[in-house]
Structures are given as structure tokens and as C-alpha cells.
Amino acid sequence: MGLGDIRYEDIIAATEEFRDLGRDSFLERYHFGRATSYEMVLDGLRYDSKAIVGVAHGYATGDFLSSRDFSGGAATVARRLRELGFVVETGETPRDRMALLERLLHLKVSRGPGNPAPSRHQPLSLLWAISREADERPRMIPWSQFRDEVGPLLIEFGLPNAKATPEYPFWHLRGSGLWEVQGVPTEPAKKMPKVSSLDAHNPLAGFTEEAAGLLRDPVTRLDAMATICETYLEDVDRQALFERIGMAGYTTAGSLWSPSEHEGSGAGLDEYGRATGPAPRRDTTRSLIVRDEALARKVKELESDRCQICGTVLRYLNRPYSQAAHIRGLGRPHHGPDELQNLLCLCANCHVLFDGLEIYVDSDGLVRGTRGGSESRPLRRDPRHPVDEAHLGYHRSLCTINARKPAVV
Template identity: 75%
Template structure:
């Protein structure tokens, strides 16, 4: 093997371990360099990062016509091909570097043995929400309230979707995780029977069960057959694809809660079910403050030494500091809610607050249209869903204990109303009474 070939292999190997490395000396190659293992590596990174972050990282939009289907999951085919090309050659292609379509991306992936479907799945968000409102829930004798088994099971599955976990779950896992939820949050005196939602959610047309022989699937199998065959169940591929969109997922969660779980403590439910990210506008709060431990104290409770330290490793989102400075400059470091201008160390102090949080599960964009300039106090209230902006541009309290006042907007500071609506929906979801009409 010549020096040039050895250098190319070394470069490709570097890219496998350092995705920030982008060589500029390699010639642009066609999609013919991609192999099956390169596509698999790209899909694994897609799942690890999540769809929105994957597309944003590599400069792609959502697929409109062709989607790669693998193990029940859907992937944006052109983005997968561009990243797979990077794994193959070290040259990561962006959307502008090549054309997609039947003759290029779809053909390449199909020749490698992958399934590529023509036409994006139905984007019928309204249809999804309508089916959620029309679940065929049972009613026990003497109890007119609808059973919570199916709604709780769907929320549990949505938590898995938000966490980017496999959409199909084996029966033993479903039984062991959903069963206790039905005891804790189901109707009083209702028997916990996870096998019923596992099977009967198929009637919603949003759910499927695999692994039960056809001759046994004419009627609901008994628990013994579930234990024997270990079937899997979860959202259909189309439903799972719709729920990948954070806005749709929030609307779906809100629909279930408002339709079937109106009197449940939602913060307690979300914390228990894995949806605690929906109790704040910025994602889950750090649990460090609740961890045990502290400095030794004397008999009077005074510290007997310096505060203890612990080593910690965490992953943080890298924000665009230029955008934060921009919104502060536009608003002259004055809070857009209360008009306060703070100073700290003899300098103006304000905070750039994202309307729709950057992290999971909200996946908001880091852009000027998604930023407000707030004081520290209003920032905490906004992220804690204590205040929101109504459809008229007035800031209100979710508890109804604040006089409304206009959200001040400086000229040249665009705000995307879709992000404001998302935050308002979060407030509605967590409020005892709807925060906005």
C-alpha cells in the first residue's frame, strides 16, 4: 500500500474518533465510497444526539421525500448519507454538497441493503391528537371515571420517546415499569393490569404489538402467553416519527393530561414517569442540591472546616455568547418583564433567557428569536413556569396573582411567536388551572 493510501486510511480513522475534525485536503468523493457499516455508524450517532441536534450539527434540514427505515426507526436519508460519507472518507458532506433523491441517496442506501421509503410519513398532528382524545378506555363497575391504564401507558411510552429509547418494549419491561405506575396513579381501588393497555392500545391505531403468533392474536392472549412469547409493544413507526418533534410531543402530553388525568399532581407524575423535563422551561433541574453530605459541624451547628468538594463530570450545551450579548445590547440590559436595570460590580447585569429551552426535552434553537433579556428574578420565574406571555403580549402569572403588564420589545429584537406559544403550553400543562386561553 502506498503512502497516499495509508494517509487516507489514517485520516478516516481519526474522523471516527474525533467528529470535530474536518480535513480540507481530501478530494470530494461520490456516495459510492459509503459502505453498510458507515451508514450504521451514522444512524447510531443520530440516535445518540437526537434528530434535531444531529441535523443542526451537520447542516441538514428534515427529509421531505425519502427516509431510511431501520429497526422501526426513521432517519433523514440525505443527512445519514452525508455523515456516512464522513465516516467512510473523512469528508463530512453538508446538504449543499450533494443532491438527494431517487437517483442518488435513495439508490445508494438501497444498494447497501437498507429500506428507503418514498414520501414522508403523514404529518397529521391533528389526527394524532384526535386519536389520543378518543381512546377506548374502560370504566369499572360503579365508577364512571375512565380508566387511566391506557393514558398512563402512553405517557410512559412518550417519556421513552423523549429519551430517544427504542419505541418497542418487551413485555417483561412494560409489566415491571408500567404496573407500579398504575398502582400509584390509577383510579382508587382499581386493579393494576398492565397486560390490558399493552394489548388494547392497538385499538388507538397509534400502537402495535409484535411477537404473538397470528393464530393466538384473534383475541387478547392471557398473561401466561405474554410470559411465554415475550412480545414487544410500542408506538407505530409513523406515530413515533410524529412524536420526535418536540412541539408535537408536548401537545400530545398535554392532550392526555387534560383529557384523562385532570386531577393528578402532574409534577409528581412527571417526576415518577420520566418526564420531569416538562416541569421547567429549561429542562430538568440539577439534583446536586438534594444530595446528602456537607461539612462537619460542632455541637452548635457551626462549620468545623471548609466546605467539602466532590469531583463531577457533566455535559453542557455550548451557547452562542455573541447572541446573548446581542439581546442584552438591544434591550439595553433592562428586563423585558419588570423593566429593572441591575448593576453588579459597577457594571450593568442582565441575563439572556431562552424562551424554549435548549436541552432535552425541549430542544429549542439557540437563536435571537428564542431569547429574552431578563433580570435574575424574572429569569427564575420564567424558567420555573410562574410567568408566561399571553397571546396579546401581556406577561401574566400562572397563579393569577400578578397584574398583567406588556412584554417590552426593543426595535430590532425579533421574537418567534412559536417559541412563546411553546412556553405558554408548558405553563398550561403544569398549572392547576389553564394559564392562558
């Protein structure tokens, strides 16, 4: 029995059957129990990883696997799913994840003469590489691409008056134990190749397979970003940095949308600036995550349409109005689950502030402002409405890497 026969489309076919049958019926049909550790997360939904892989193997080969056929255990299943580009999560905090964060915390960064601040070359390069993992792009990058993309980044966000020398992080990140370089005609123990040699041979560099596998997990990835930002990039405009490297999704907890400045503002205007006709229309194509509306109704019912943050009960068309807000956003890059434990009942105002990382829930259950100055208040919770502290912790981490001081606690 080999899992190498399973393709991406086989996993998708298995998830479609999972949704059609429902979790319990799917597991019963193929003789699987519920996952106790590893779960696959796709478009905000959670799947039992072994069951999905066992059924996907059937789609690929005609041989449907049962739970007893996985001699390598759930970790082997998770490894294959990650190889295919899927997100797999576990409730545990494995030692290898802690080791990754520890290595990031102790990068061998240089300090310039007369400047006690650590160089930003390695941290910025790592964030750039993490953005590639978030987009599921190849982990190994040719020198020419690294030079052309990271070089300008070092000028824009590096220390004042620091030279842009992308060759240094490209080579010296090997000292972190998280990075490798391939294709340089010299022994790894020897000194760094000259730029002319890098240009001539165009070697590859990137995270090791182990580090890349860990960073495919959204929670580990966010922890890694927070470690880098808080340790080395305290004075950097992180929102500008995230937008610059294609990680704007980390500047919000949800899917806040603002009209583009380049979109038409309406029909033509007369001499007084008033519209002279109806607003124009344009065709668009969008891919939307399908939310479980029953869950949204459930959280509103449990909380009686009262905002869990400010206590307001809005009325619209003579009816109570509230919004079901995901604590950890659905879809990329957060890949939060669509479950009751990941939902809050909020008014429209608090929903915008929560998604915009202006407010958060601290470890004591108090709602605070990320910019300070606002009075804290307890998050209202109905005893029948469970909230997963891990999701609140994820949201706090997002606030931490986006907020200015005082830091989120």
C-alpha cells in the same frame, strides 16, 4: 445513491465541519442552499438537513452528495436522520402530526361501574412509552418489562380503587392505531390473550414506526403529552408523574438546579451548629452545551439590560446586569435552538420564574402567572428584537401540563 451507509458518527463529523466553517461557508463549499423546511437540531443548534446528510455520505463512502442527488426530497433525508436518533424539525404542521393528536384525543378508554371518570391505564401507559422515545430507547418493549414498570405506575397514579391490570393497555392500545403488538400466537382480531399466555410468550409492544417517528420531534412530543394530560389526567399531580417516569425535564423550561439533599452540607458542625472548617470539595464531570455568547450579548444590548417582563435594570459591581433566557430550553428534552428569536432579556428573578413555569407569555403578548392572581403586563419588545411565537407557544404548553387550574391560555 443510498442513505443507509450513513452512520451516526458521520453525521457528527459533518456537524463539526459545519460549526468550524460556519453555515454560509459550509453550504457554499458543498453547493447547498439553506433549508426551506426540514432542519436538524442538535444540542440547541440548527443544521440544514440535506447539506449535513450529503456531507455525511461523503464521510461514510467518499462520495459527497449535492442537492440534486436527493431524489426522495427532504422527507427522505429527515427519515434517515430520525432513524439515527437525531431530531428533525419543520415549520409546517403536517397532517400526520394532527392525526396523531386526534387519535390521542379519542382513545377508547373504559369507565368503571359508577365512575364517570375515564380509566387512566391507556393514558399512563402512553406517557410511559413517550418517555422512552424522549430518551431514544427502543420503541418495542417486552411484556415482562411493560408489566413490571407500568403495573406500579397504574397503582400509584390510576383512579382510586382501580386494579393494576397492565395487560389491558398492553393489548387494547392497538385500538388507537398508534400501537402494535408482536409475537402473540393469535390473530389480531381475536380476543385478548390471557396473562399466562403473555407470560409464556413475552411478546413485544410499542408505538408503530410512524407514531414513534413523529414523537421524536420535541414539539410534537410536547403536544402529545399535553393532549393526554389535559384530556385524561386532569386531577393527577403531573410533576410527580413526570419525575416518576423519568421526564422531570418537562417540569422546567430550562435547567434549574437544586442541591441534592444527600450532598454534604459542609464541614463538621460544633455543638451550636456552626461549621468547624472549610466546605469540602468533590470532583465532578459535566457535559455542558456551548452557548453563543455573542447572541446573549446582542439581546442584552437590544433591550438595554432591562428585564422584558418587569422592566427592572439591575446593577452589579456598578454595571448593568441582566440574563439572556432561552424561551425553549437548549438540550434534552426541549432541544431549543440557540438563536435570537429564542431569547429574552430578563432579570435574575423573572428568569427563575420563567424557567420554573410560574409565569408565561399568552397569545396576546401579556405576561401572566400560571397560578392566577397576579396582574398581567405586556412583554416589552424592542422592534429590532424578533421573538418566535412558536417558542412562546412551546413554553405555554409546558406551563399548561404543569399548572393547576385556571388553565394557561
